[in-house]
Amino acid sequence: MYRYDEFDHQFVQDRVSQFRTQVERHLGGQLTEEEFRPLRLMNGLYLQLHAYMLRVAIPYGTLSARQMRTLADIAETYDRGYGHFTTRQNIQYNWLRLRDVPDILQELADVEMHAIQTSGNCIRNITADPFSGVAADEVEDPRPTAELLRQWSSLHPEFSFLPRKFKIAVTGCRDDRAAIAVHDIGIRVVRNEAGEIGYEVWVGGGQGRTPMIAKKIRAFLPKKALLAYLEAMMRVYNLYGRRDNKYKARIKILVHEVGIEEYARRVEEEFAALDASAIAADAEEIVRIEAYFEPPAYDRLPARAAALENAKKNDPAFANWVSINVGAHKAPGYAIATVSLKPIGGVPGDATTDQMRLLADIAERFSLDELRVTIEQNIVLPQVRQDDLYAVWKLLAAVDLATANAGLITDIISCPGLDYCSLATARSIPVAQAISRRFADAERQRLIGPLAIKISGCINACGHHHVGHIGILGLEKGGEESYQITLGGDPTENAAIGERLGPGLTADQTVDTIERLVAVYLAKRKPGETFVAAYRRLGHDHFKEALNAAA
Numbered sequence: 001m002y003r004y005d006e007f008d009h010q011f012v013q014d015r016v017s018q019f020r021t022q023v024e025r026h027l028g029g030q031l032t033e034e035e036f037r038p039l040r041l042m043n044g045l046y047l048q049l050h051a052y053m054l055r056v057a058i059p060y061g062t063l064s065a066r067q068m069r070t071l072a073d074i075a076e077t078y079d080r081g082y083g084h085f086t087t088r089q090n091i092q093y094n095w096l097r098l099r100d101v102p103d104i105l106q107e108l109a110d111v112e113m114h115a116i117q118t119s120g121n122c123i124r125n126i127t128a129d130p131f132s133g134v135a136a137d138e139v140e141d142p143r144p145t146a147e148l149l150r151q152w153s154s155l156h157p158e159f160s161f162l163p164r165k166f167k168i169a170v171t172g173c174r175d176d177r178a179a180i181a182v183h184d185i186g187i188r189v190v191r192n193e194a195g196e197i198g199y200e201v202w203v204g205g206g207q208g209r210t211p212m213i214a215k216k217i218r219a220f221l222p223k224k225a226l227l228a229y230l231e232a233m234m235r236v237y238n239l240y241g242r243r244d245n246k247y248k249a250r251i252k253i254l255v256h257e258v259g260i261e262e263y264a265r266r267v268e269e270e271f272a273a274l275d276a277s278a279i280a281a282d283a284e285e286i287v288r289i290e291a292y293f294e295p296p297a298y299d300r301l302p303a304r305a306a307a308l309e310n311a312k313k314n315d316p317a318f319a320n321w322v323s324i325n326v327g328a329h330k331a332p333g334y335a336i337a338t339v340s341l342k343p344i345g346g347v348p349g350d351a352t353t354d355q356m357r358l359l360a361d362i363a364e365r366f367s368l369d370e371l372r373v374t375i376e377q378n379i380v381l382p383q384v385r386q387d388d389l390y391a392v393w394k395l396l397a398a399v400d401l402a403t404a405n406a407g408l409i410t411d412i413i414s415c416p417g418l419d420y421c422s423l424a425t426a427r428s429i430p431v432a433q434a435i436s437r438r439f440a441d442a443e444r445q446r447l448i449g450p451l452a453i454k455i456s457g458c459i460n461a462c463g464h465h466h467v468g469h470i471g472i473l474g475l476e477k478g479g480e481e482s483y484q485i486t487l488g489g490d491p492t493e494n495a496a497i498g499e500r501l502g503p504g505l506t507a508d509q510t511v512d513t514i515e516r517l518v519a520v521y522l523a524k525r526k527p528g529e530t531f532v533a534a535y536r537r538l539g540h541d542h543f544k545e546a547l548n549a550a551a
Contacts, residue, residue, distance in 0.1 A: 060150075087376075144286070163241035202214035434507065
């Protein structure tokens with residue numbers, strides 16, 4: 001796990017000190033709200049419907065037990081006893097007092113965390129595959145690359161005030177768990193025919209008001225050229241990206257308007273003019289970063305643990321959890337366990353103080369002191385011995401964290417919506433809770449199989465509804481909440497934007513319509529066919545009958 005160097009420590013401490021002074025000046029009337037707003041946003045602090053919200057960065061989703069305990073302490077001391085994990089691998093606190101925020105930032109700094117790059121027109125928190133470093137099918141752990149990009153982007157003078165916010169995701173696998181196709185820049189670690197490791201680079205993806213799938217700009221980029229090439233990509237965007245209309249200011253609009261060929265031509269021209277060697281990271285720094293992500297000294301274990309098999313045989317509920325929430329690890333005898341933050345009827349992504357502390361304890365005892373935050377708003381224990389899984393499951397069950405639904409219909413992504421967010425136009429959380437309760441039966445969930453429902457409370461798409469197998473967008477229509485359903489979205493290597501099913505529905509109609517959509521799927525699917533595969537085979541019109549019945 002990466003550790004701050006001397007510069008990191010000083011940089012973050014200086015930022016905390018600066019912001020403390022800025023808060024004091026604002027509270028003392030020396031800074032107006034208009035003057036204070038850009039300063040607080042540079043530190044991840046938003047003014048929401050009811051209180052200040054702080055968004056804390058968790059770079060590439062990786063946490064230590066000590067860091068998770070600090071997040072729990074902050075929730076207990078300064079908030080209402082819980083935090084909200086987001087689709088950007090961040091955590092948000094929704095009920096803060098302004099005067100407490102500098103103290104919170106200091107506590108974060110003490111455990112090598114901060115809230116920088118979680119707001120504003122800058123390069124945001126770099127996200128990555130939550131299975132990084134442990135996935136059995138991985139070419140290379142992408143987190144050293146993500147850390148390099150974090151350092152490169154944190155104080156880059158040219159990219160501090162971009163036309164709009166900018167998001168980068170990195171994966172090391174063909175199976176895309178980082179959703180690189182819906183990011184401004186997506187990076188996949190690949191190996192070419194000569195056996196060299198480099199990067200496949202995508203550009204121009206995104207959701208929100210104008211959803212688009214990224215386009216490949218480089219099939220193979222040598223590792224040493226990464227920073228220079230991204231520098232060229234960012235310079236072209238910074239130069240030509242629109243600043244007259246914030247809704248058309250993202251790089252996806254630039255790529256769409258000029259075309260990928262013209263954008264690529266400009267990038268290659270800029271890249272050729274750069275001194276790549278001057279931009280490239282120092283070799284010693286790369287070695288230092290990579291050393292922190294070296295695989296641990298795994299115990300030599302059999303590929304399949306007898307204790308695990310016995311526990312599964314004797315406890316069907318545990319066996320069900322293993323079959324759904326546990327994945328293959330690259331080291332024999334180990335497993336990757338996904339902890340669902342989606343209990344039936346719960347608030348997606350929320351974790352209480354007690355739950356966070358237990359997760360920290362489990363990580364320390366059973367997961368080599370590592371946790372990961374996923375873009376599905378769950379937590380991953382990436383380093384669990386198979387023969388420890390039963391003990392882990394029982395501990396999780398004691399605090400309502402053992403729901404066996406990872407990837408199933410109740411593993412719903414939801415933004416905070418109108419319950420918290422000042423930008424929202426409709427509630428998200430109550431709809432997610434109602435759907436979760438409707439499909440609560442575990443056997444029914446298994447029968448339905450993988451089905452990703454994603455809900456956003458406004459057009460900004462923080463709930464990733466555009467790439468949900470079933471997406472739900474909450475809008476305001478005539479003073480009432482209205483929900484649009486889309487079908488066929490996909491954030492993976494088969495990325496697709498969902499297609500709108502029809503006119504908006506009430507919240508109750510939305511839940512009933514999803515029930516009917518599932519019924520259509522179950523009636524028409526082929527053996528072993530997932531919902532999204534059936535949708536692609538059958539076509540959009542086959543599912544419209546479900547909406548017509550709601551009229």
